[in-house]
Amino acid sequence: MNGEIELSQVTDQLNSGILLLDLQLNIVSWNRFLAVHVNQKLEDVKGKLIFDVFPELPQRWFERKVASVIQLGTPTYCSWEQRHHLFELPHTRPITTDSHFMAQNCSFLPYEQEGKLVGICVLIEDVTDVCHYQSQLKETMKQLELANRIDGLTRIYNRKYWEEALGKEFARAQRYTSELSLIMFDLDHFKKLNDNYGHQCGDLVLIETASRVSSLLRDADVFGRYGGEEFGIVLPQTDQIGALEVAERVRAAISNSPIIFEGKKISFSASVGLATLNSEHKRYEDLISETDSALYRAKSSGRDQICILQKFNKCS
Amino acid sequence: MAYELNEDQQDCLQELINVAMGQASDQLARYLDTFVFLTVPSIDLVSGKGLSDSLETTEESMAMVSQGFFGYEGIRGEALLVYKHEDSDRIGDLLGYEPDELSVEEQLIDISSILTTTFLNVFATQIENQMSYSAPKLISEMQGKLSEHLKQLSFDWDMALKVNINYQVTDYSFNCEMVLLIPEAAIENIKTVIDRILEEY
Known part of the structure; x- marks a missing residue:
């Protein structure tokens, strides 16, 4: 050239x-x-x-x-x-x-x-x-992020996201010295239900429980599946009396009406533990373990009831 | 390999930057029709980690715009412009745009590009060079600490020469920080240029 x-x-x-x-x-x-x-x-x-x-x-x-x-x-x-x-x-x-x-x-x-x-x-x-x-990538990321937060079966938050949310609410409540309560509940005799009617029935009960409880909660409350048949509700800005009201509604919503599975009426219930943030809770895990102990006591006191360890020390 | 500038090199670079700052400030004042103050720069050698640490002391909630620059003789690097959120509201006004003409993101990019290229063009003339630029990119406008943004950047270097210059437009209570980063591979090149200038004196 x-x-x-x-x-x-x-x-x-x-x-x-x-x-x-x-x-x-x-x-x-x-x-x-x-x-x-x-x-x-x-x-x-x-x-x-x-x-x-x-x-x-x-x-x-x-x-x-x-x-x-x-x-x-x-x-x-x-x-x-x-x-x-x-x-x-x-x-x-x-x-x-x-x-x-x-x-x-x-x-x-x-x-x-x-x-x-x-x-x-x-x-x-x-x-x-x-x-x-x-834009395709953004859309996919959004779906992934959602999938990462949601429990596939019950469509409520999964354990990982729920615990992170609890951690954040715990830190916020400590910083602003605001109220924070935690409810954890576990379906009674769930293993028996699975054994008697099959896992499909168990799944249906889990889905129905999540749906009934979701409808009772405020936008700010964080509801998640903690494990198998155990659920957790984080209640920001809620004292013990307020949390007890919620807990009672949750308990009642679960046990008041049975589900129909293959033409059969199947009743189920839950035991509920409750704890409210106080100065003894240094980490959010402390709040979980207190709630869990209350839940355990509700189980051992006969199930389908609410238990609080601190202050009132009562079972309803 | 030692990347440190010796005392003469450091003084020379400082002087080149000072002169460039003066001229840039003058040009910006004419374009923006208001006084623009540039504070005395700090020049340091930083590691990738040191960079996040040194920027972490500044406020939370920021936006950052990055723009690459490259000239002859292997002079290259990246300019980061760091903004506090309260400052981002005033940029459109400062640039002479109507409020609905452009988004905040676009304003951030516009002002960043103007500050970076004005300064570097003058600086390039000082060292008888000529700069080209990549398009500026908004790295993150999320709430949160800058150090977290920085961690997301993949740093392909261990050490960098860092020049910090603060811009102040008092009439608009506007502030921002320009961080010029010259990665290690280019430090030798800039030293060569500085040595040549020192010899000429």
């Missing part, structure tokens, strides 16, 4: 737009990419104000954006992540993506001749693919 190289032969094959403007924002030149995507010939747009050729541009914003290039001689950028596109151009994946216009990364660069700024070069990159995959 010899002689003078005509750079436009190269720039005309780029899959990016190159747009050259003078300082009054009139179009000086563009490459083939833009001619094709705008579907106009360079001769027809040469010398025209950019806003006449691209009426979709936010004029005031654009002028201010370009002002920094002209005054400071520095480049400036516009990413699809903040602004999906500046120029309304078609893209090459109209069938396999849901985006109407080409997603773009635009760069505004100072264009100098002999050390003097004479224009602005706008580079327009097609990032429709990136944008498409990024």
